[in-house]
Amino acid sequence: QVVAGTMGSGELISFITYITQILMALMMMSFFFMQLLRGSASVSRVVEILNTESEIKEDSEPLTELADGSVSFNNVSFRYPLSKEKTLKNINFHIESGEVLGVIGSTGSSKSTLVQLIPRLYDVTEGSVTVGGIDVRKYSIKSLRDNVAFVLQNNTLFSGTLRENMKWGNENASDEEIIRALKQAQAWEFVSKYDDGLDHRVEQGGDNFSGGQKQRLTIARALLKSPKIIILDDSTSAVDMSTDAKIQGAFKEELKDVTTIIIAQRVSSIQHADRILVMNEGQVEQLGKHQELLLNSPTYREIYESQKRGVGA
Template sequence: MRKLLVYLKPFRGFVALVLLFVFLQSLSELYLPTLMADLVNNGVQVGDTPYILKMGGWMLLVAALGAICMILGSYYSAMAASGFGRDLRSKLFTHVSSFSQQEFDQVGTASLITRTTNDITQVQQVLIMIMRMMIAAPMMAIGGIIMALWKDTTLALVIIGVMPILALAIFLIARKGVPLFKAIQIKLDKVNLVQREGLTGIRVIRAFNRTEHEQRRFEEANFDLTDTAVKVNRIMALMMPTMMLILNFSTVAILWFGGIRIDHGHMQVGDLMAFIQYAMMILFSLIMLSMIFVMLPRAAASAARIQEVLELSGSIHDAERPVEPGQGGTVEFRDVTFRYPGAEEPALRSISFEANPGEVTAIIGGTGSGKSTLISLIPRFYDVESGQVLVGGVDVREMTQASLRAKIGFVPQKAVLFSGTIADNIRYGKEDASDEEIRHAAATAQALDFIMEMEDGFEARISQGGTNVSGGQKQRLSIARALVCKPEIYVFDDSFSALDYKTDAKLRQALKAETGDATVIIVAQRVSSIRDADRIVVLEGGSVAGMGTHEELLQHNAVYQEIVASQLSEEEIA
């Protein structure tokens, strides 16, 4: 947790003010019992009304100053902790944004969300407690002991005898509760994961009548979290009654022995009243410290999870001396082998081919043949294990990621839209795109007709995840987003799968005119979408099983022949 405190540095002024006001508040609270003792001893017992009024006024003034200090301390501690949480969230989000797909796979999206929200909130709350209590509690305890000893050294032995008993009770309760606090954060991850899957996959869940199954999954995770939370709260619930029992017994003991000392003339009534208040301060300070020490492990667990993400270095970095990308959009794979982290077998083996500007290069193969993996290497979502991927004659690892991706218009297999208007989603590809450019890109992507049928046209709202448009409409908007930036390289990862044959044909015809000088790489499942490609790369088991035009592969490549035979009739093949 200490490593995260670096994000508190910009708020050192607020922290200093918190310490000052907590110090002043503690002094006021320590001074009040002494004033009360003087009021009772020198005013009440002798019936001196002016003295009572005078000391009562001082007590009100000291109490008011203490209250003002408490309010200001709370305000500045909240300011410091909230600023700390804000900066840490920003840092975490920025850091996570630099991750490659490998790091996202390693940590998990649901866990990253929990760490950015709940874990930071836990640290933030404990930070407020530390600033408010970690200073006040020791001051009150030490100050209370000094004042109690000053009032009556003999009676102070009661407090000294009670403190070990209180400390032992706190230790035994905390030892049971602390491990459960750590388990809660892990189980919260599980709840977030199940909930996220349930919400994002709601259509599939309903389509297969699996609503009850998902409800059971969520209930299992939810009840597991609840059981742990109940267990830890049941243990922690013992703390306050135990503390109060010890406090009350302490008060009885102080009153008993204090009464004896008053009878013997060793102590005055006012001093006994002040002594009881100092004893309560000391014991309550120990309870405050115990609450911090109970909360600290949970915050420490959260801080460790946050630090784990911050220390997780992205596996993909820009070169120390990056090379400017070459002119032209030639994409070349040279003997490329790639293996997913932890996998025993490579996903791609010795892949070599070249895609040139003005040509359409298609990639086809069975499920799991490595098509999507292959094109993920072009924008450096992953890095190769061996071999090279070159764009414009330059190894992609020698360019900056920004300059590389500026050359590529990427349309993913799963179309992703963002909440906002249709125009906002298309303009995502080019921030300063004009209305005419947006309209032209939509027309080329065969999206203009359905856009204009919507009530607000290009200003129509897209809901989160694009759930208010169909799969085919999502794909066409994704294609329009890539077209509007007019890149040198277009990569379509099975981006026409949700389109009917008529729309597919019209879109390919429009793309041919729009992308004439660019390098076009298409991953496809349907032979009909790629039969006119200048080059078709056939993948099987992560290796190149053939390469050539549709006609060449149809004559000489058994894998391609099998794919074609499974999709086209004999008349269509002829």
Template sequence: MLRQLSRYMKPYRLYAIFSPVLMIIEVLTDVYIPFLMADIVNIGIYESNTEVVITLGLRMILSALIGLVAGVLSARLGAVAGYGFGANLRSDLYRTIQGFSFGNLDKFSVPSLITRLTNDCNNLSQAAMMSLRMGIRAPALFVFALIMAFNIDPGMARVFLVAIPALLLIFAIIIKLAHPRFREMQKRIDDINAVVQEDLTNIREIKSFVREDHEKRKFKKFNDSLMVTSYKAISLVIITMPAAELVVYSTIIAILWIGGREIVAGNMLAGNIISFLTYVMQILMSLIMFSQVLLQLTRAKASAERVVDVMNTDVDISTPENGLTSVADGSITYKDVNFCYPGSENYSLTGINLDIKSGEVIGILGATGSGKSTLLSLILRLYDATEGQIMVGGRDVREYDLKTLRDSVSFVLQQNTLFSGTLRENMQWGDANATDDMIRKALQRAQAWEFVQKLPDGLDSRVEQGGTNFSGGQRQRLTIARALLKEPKVIILDDSTSAVDMDTDARIRRAFAADLEGVTKLIVAQRLASVEDADRIIILDEGRVSAFASPAELMETSEIYREIYESQQRGVVA
């Protein structure tokens, strides 16, 4: 995983090398200063040598200045490397997702992909910068300060051999004990969030059954148990600070104890104690710092796993090498096609054999879940058939360059979306170079021009995210126009006029018939009227083609068709 991620650091290699180097320089000046301090006391004061005091003092200031410059530079380089890494990572992740097939997209939910692109990438940038800086600083400070301490006085430095393990032991014990308690606390937090979430979605039930007090009592139980478990967890972690203080204090006292005897015996000068006091702080602080780094990195690990999970997904549909770049015509053939969704055990489509001529108008009817959308998504390889073959323009769809195929087959999805921007920008999704004239023509065919025309800003009108400032029927007509701009060989309307009134629906179909001759039209509809003038109608029933014939023939032969016909004649209220 680490190797996979480190790729993204490559362009910032130099930054990633020099940031730690500069950090080490800063650490060196940090441990050098107390060392000089010992000499100021031991040589300068004891020998009353003003010159030594001033030289060493200036040397200390110089060291601090070097440290300052190195530290600031290291911070800058670390930020460049960390956030550069994060940006590369995010960009590649986004590219990977763009390459995803529908099957891949179904596997990850939309919110989870969003979190991975946003929060997880941010966490990783932060972690990268942190490990370049703090991850280096903590161990370096620890090692160098310890070396200096031993250098000054190995006798006193032995205190660290007790203090360091003691501190580590305390940390380890607390972490070990705290971990299950925090897990418990997290569980309670999840519980309480679930309760609140459910309360919000079920508020109509709660109010209509007059259950407000019941809910309050339920919440109190969860709330109180959260309080108890949180306190249990937190009261344990609280020990860390005083315990660390105790270790620091004991170390100071031990140093005074040992050092004092040495001074009294005349084996050591007082300066050593003064500089030692600084090393005590540096060494023990570095340990605390290191534990924080570890904590952050564990958190980042979860993010890294989630990101790598996306990266390592096998994209199950990709464009073939040297794929065909033109589609001959709009004929479509299904040969013995079976299909089941990735990860599902049941076949959604079985034994599909269809032969659709270029330019035909085909209606598709069938109950919800009978496989209408699935059948159509195979044409432009949103999914690949599990078994069998689908041909467009006489060639297997898998032979086409994916872009060519999808430009030639225009699919107006049931779950359709407009994007924030102007109307023109939205239309240009269909054709980036579309002129206003072309857009107007497409809008006219989709019967959308009449209302677009009335908008004060015309094609420059703003579209809100998801197109929420247009009504359902308007949105559907806009998405049809957008699809028309592709000038496709095949156009698929997947229940795309459900919110459009019959009259407009009929006009759209008339415009299609008049202007889109030669384009194969596949129309999924709920209303019989939407497909009554189709050349042929496919009746799907539980993933099988139950009938495929002209409307007149179907009246004779298909019971399902007759049932639908009768129920709609008789009228069922919408």
């Protein structure tokens, strides 16, 4: 039509512009419609989770005070829901309040499952777990978990300042308390070098910190809870051996009333613990001190010698 002279070039440009605007509007509508469907599906999943009743039941008259941080496993066996095989079998041991217990074993020996029974992330299938001499099922879940600090290998830091991240452990903590916890976790040595100190910015996920720094920061955050029991589940794996030893030393010196359970892959992380629990295929193979286990535990001796050869190599 432009060639034939029945349509001007301006009219053609206007036509193309209008068509483009209509197509863009249709594309936007389809995009929003797709997002609406996805959002609706996500909401239904979230609502399903919120409406799911917890399998962990609280006692009708729960206790709210823990006498101390002593822990006992009494003929404990555990099986995951829908599993036919027992993950833990006939576990028996006692930890005194303030004791440092190392836990080690081959991969898949159920070390993490063992400690998850203490704050009732799961309930035992058989037997009982006691804290302060009382079955953990007698405590209110909030009181129990407020007194048990759990630090995992993969840690989460949130966007904000270091101070804000630390206060997730104790929202009422003062700067002095935060600094003390950072020192105990051997994190103050790098935090103190920042010009803005506790106001130093943390990127989402703590991406501006190394793996070892993140682990030390999350240990400090856990200490701010002032727990009766602290569980370190391979949470110093990214920390060098020298710093790891300093952390263990600080725990022994400054946290004498806190029961400390350290799950580790490295023998060096636990060899100075008061006692070491060796797990093998969901059972306790041996419980004792480092030198005793080198003589009496094949699993412990094998792990120690393989790591010793690795260091020598």
